Amino acid sequence: MRTLLRPAIVAAFLAAACQPQSQDSSAPDGGYAFVGGYPTEATVQRAYDDADLNRAIQSYKFFYPTMSMVGLVEGLKAQGGVANLGGGIIQATPAVIAFTANSDTPYGASFFDLTDGPWVIELPAGPMIGVANDFHFRWMGDLGLPGPDAGKGGKHLLVGPGYTGSIPSGYQVLRSTTNQAFVVVRSMPIGGDVPASIERVKSIAVHPLNPVAGAKPFTWVEITDPTANSSPQALGWDGTMKYWEALAAFVQSEPVFEGYATAYGDLAALGIEKGKPFAPDERMTRILTRAAQLADGQMRVQSLADRRTERTAWPDRKWEWVSLRPENGTWMIDGRKDMEAGDKWFYQATLASPAMFRRSVGAGSLYWLGLRDATGAYLTGGNNYKLTVPLPVPNRLFWSVTVYDAESRSEIITPQGKAALRSLFELKDLPASGSIDLYFGPTAPAGKEGVWVQTTAGRGWFAYFRIYGPEGPAFDGSWKPGDFEKVQ
Numbered sequence: 001m002r003t004l005l006r007p008a009i010v011a012a013f014l015a016a017a018c019q020p021q022s023q024d025s026s027a028p029d030g031g032y033a034f035v036g037g038y039p040t041e042a043t044v045q046r047a048y049d050d051a052d053l054n055r056a057i058q059s060y061k062f063f064y065p066t067m068s069m070v071g072l073v074e075g076l077k078a079q080g081g082v083a084n085l086g087g088g089i090i091q092a093t094p095a096v097i098a099f100t101a102n103s104d105t106p107y108g109a110s111f112f113d114l115t116d117g118p119w120v121i122e123l124p125a126g127p128m129i130g131v132a133n134d135f136h137f138r139w140m141g142d143l144g145l146p147g148p149d150a151g152k153g154g155k156h157l158l159v160g161p162g163y164t165g166s167i168p169s170g171y172q173v174l175r176s177t178t179n180q181a182f183v184v185v186r187s188m189p190i191g192g193d194v195p196a197s198i199e200r201v202k203s204i205a206v207h208p209l210n211p212v213a214g215a216k217p218f219t220w221v222e223i224t225d226p227t228a229n230s231s232p233q234a235l236g237w238d239g240t241m242k243y244w245e246a247l248a249a250f251v252q253s254e255p256v257f258e259g260y261a262t263a264y265g266d267l268a269a270l271g272i273e274k275g276k277p278f279a280p281d282e283r284m285t286r287i288l289t290r291a292a293q294l295a296d297g298q299m300r301v302q303s304l305a306d307r308r309t310e311r312t313a314w315p316d317r318k319w320e321w322v323s324l325r326p327e328n329g330t331w332m333i334d335g336r337k338d339m340e341a342g343d344k345w346f347y348q349a350t351l352a353s354p355a356m357f358r359r360s361v362g363a364g365s366l367y368w369l370g371l372r373d374a375t376g377a378y379l380t381g382g383n384n385y386k387l388t389v390p391l392p393v394p395n396r397l398f399w400s401v402t403v404y405d406a407e408s409r410s411e412i413i414t415p416q417g418k419a420a421l422r423s424l425f426e427l428k429d430l431p432a433s434g435s436i437d438l439y440f441g442p443t444a445p446a447g448k449e450g451v452w453v454q455t456t457a458g459r460g461w462f463a464y465f466r467i468y469g470p471e472g473p474a475f476d477g478s479w480k481p482g483d484f485e486k487v488q
Contacts, residue, residue: 049287055266056291061299061339062263063247065137065346067232069182070250072098072350073111073135075230079223083113083180084208085216088223089201091194094411094419098230100349100464101411103420104400105129106194108185108201108220114160115179120171122205123185125153127397129364129468130185131353132158135178135254139329139352143185146355146364148172157209158183161255168209177257184351188397192424198222233408239296244270244288248278302340303347304371304406304462313368314480318376322349322367322464329354348409359475366470370463374483381412382457384441388482391434396469398423401438403453406460416454426450440484 032043039047073081075098081088087110092101112119123130123144128151130143140158145151149172157171158181167173174181185204187197206218229235237243247267251274256264267273270288271280280288311320324341325331329352331342345352355364372378373385393399402420405412411419421427421438430436439445440463444452455461465481473479 049283052270052284052287053291053294056270056288057295057298059263059266059270060243060292060295061343062260063267064232064299065342065352066135066250067237067243067247068099068346068350069133069135069137070246071232071235071237072230073180073182074235075228076109076111078228079226080221081109081111083111084119084218086110086219086221087201087204087206089198089220090223090226092411093226094413094417095225095227096230097228097234097408097410098350099233099409100402100404102186102400102402102464102466103411103418104398104422104424104466104468105186105188106198106201108187108204109183110206110218111180111182112158113180114158114163114176116208117165118160118163118167118209119158120205120207120209121156121158121183123149123153123156124200124203125151126200127151127188127190128185128200129188129355130183131351131355132156132174132176132181132183133352134176135180135182135250136257136260137346137350137352138177139354140174140176140181141172142353142355142364143172143183146353161257177259178254180254189424192428231408231410234410239293241285241289241292243292244272244280245278248272299343299347303344306344308340314477317480318370318372318374318483319465319481320369320371322369323357326357326359327354329357348404361470361472361475364468366467366474368465368481370465370484372484374485377486378406379440379461379463379484380457381455381459381461382442384439384443384445384487385484386487387438387440387463387484389436389438390479390481391430391436392432393423393467394471394473394479395423395467396471398469399465399467400424401453402464402466403440403455403461404464406462412453412455412459412461414454414456419453421451421453439487441487445487 032047033040034043076088079088087108090096090107090109092103092107128144129146132140134140141147143156148154155171157167157173159173159175160179161177185201187200189197202220232238232243237246251267251272256274271284272278306320308324310324313319313321323345325333325338327333331338358364400420400422403412404410439448439452441455442457467474
């Protein structure tokens with residue numbers, strides 16, 4: 001027996017079905033409430049809060065490379081660095097609080113203000129690797145071995161935005177989108193001869209294209225006390241309002257890069273705009289603080305818990321590629337930018353250059369990331385591990401394994417006072433074949449102190465395996481390091 005619905009009930013049902021479906025603004029699914037198509041007052045507030053939060057999260061990530069560069073230069077300034085006046089020669093040690101710094105070679109680091117005109121950098125012939133980046137950590141060009149001079153010596157010209165003057169011939173022109181630019185040169189300590197490599201850096205001539213009478217000459221200075229905070233994390237910016245304050249100061253000091261127009265538009269909507277004071281009210285302060293916490297956490301996850309299948313260097317190993325994009329130093333692929341790959345790199349590292357990522361024989365370098373042991377568990381300082389490395393390691397220059405603290409992404413600090421095992425130093429007398437076991441943990445195995453890096457209980461750590469001048473076996477799978485194995 002069928003039950004017939006009354007016409008009035010049917011009409012009411014159909015009318016309700018045709019109305020826009022509203023959701024309570026307090027609903028757990030995050031819906032908004034509308035009445036007659038108009039938002040309720042609560043929905044207006046919530047929608048704007050959500051929009052600003054989302055915009056702030058993306059802005060935090062987008063400008064993280066910029067703020068990483070600003071933090072790096074703040075560290076140089078703390079060591080006495082001044083734009084256009086000198087470069088610091090630094091031997092990276094655990095005292096240098098900077099993202100995944102490398103103690104294989106001395107660094108010659110300098111920064112320039114190009115407002116008053118271009119600057120010249122003249123490299124002599126020799127084994128040096130250099131790169132120039134603008135203050136967005138955008139690649140400008142390579143110098144030395146990976147550059148057009150290929151280690152034979154060359155003249156390079158740093159040019160700022162909007163420069164319309166003449167450019168002499170015979171220079172590699174390095175164009176910056178910011179008034180300031182950063183240059184770092186690494187000098188290879190051939191045979192472990194560090195003093196010679198430092199003298200090589202000092203021989204780099206640096207001067208303005210159009211010298212000014214009475215101006216102080218550029219000098220290279222060895223930094224004997226490298227202690228400095230040179231990262232957003234070390235400066236206390238990560239996940240805090242200090243990040244936005246530092247970013248707002250940067251926006252005031254530099255021209256707006258046209259290629260970042262949309263990103264600068266997002267910042268303006270958040271109250272960070274060139275020519276205007278940054279004065280967030282209580283609401284915006286709350287949103288920016290929350291966004292910084294969420295964005296920083298998301299970047300940490302992307303960097304240290306990568307889920308992309310292409311992260312794996314070898315199918316039977318836990319080692320990952322440090323950079324997901326080997327094609328270039330700008331993370332561009334098929335006309336788009338791989339934002340996730342860029343986020344992963346810049347949360348744990350600095351500098352951008354194609355030479356750092358090319359997966360080809362003889363290219364500048366290869367970087368692998370070790371986060372987990374053979375079982376897939378994260379590496380932690382309270383455990384002891386062994387890493388077996390087949391010999392010879394396929395390199396033309398040198399190789400190393402460096403250990404970093406998972407929180408600071410800088411070299412681990414322990415009573416041992418070192419964070420790396422290097423073919424130029426600790427491992428220089430290895431046999432030509434076979435393998436070598438390297439050890440990592442709170443205590444050294446008996447007789448293995450020379451091939452051991454100390455770690456600290458309660459702190460996570462990860463490693464970079466670096467090869468400079470990689471050869472064929474590093475690519476065809478005929479050579480690969482073992483995984484970290486937990487030992488007693």
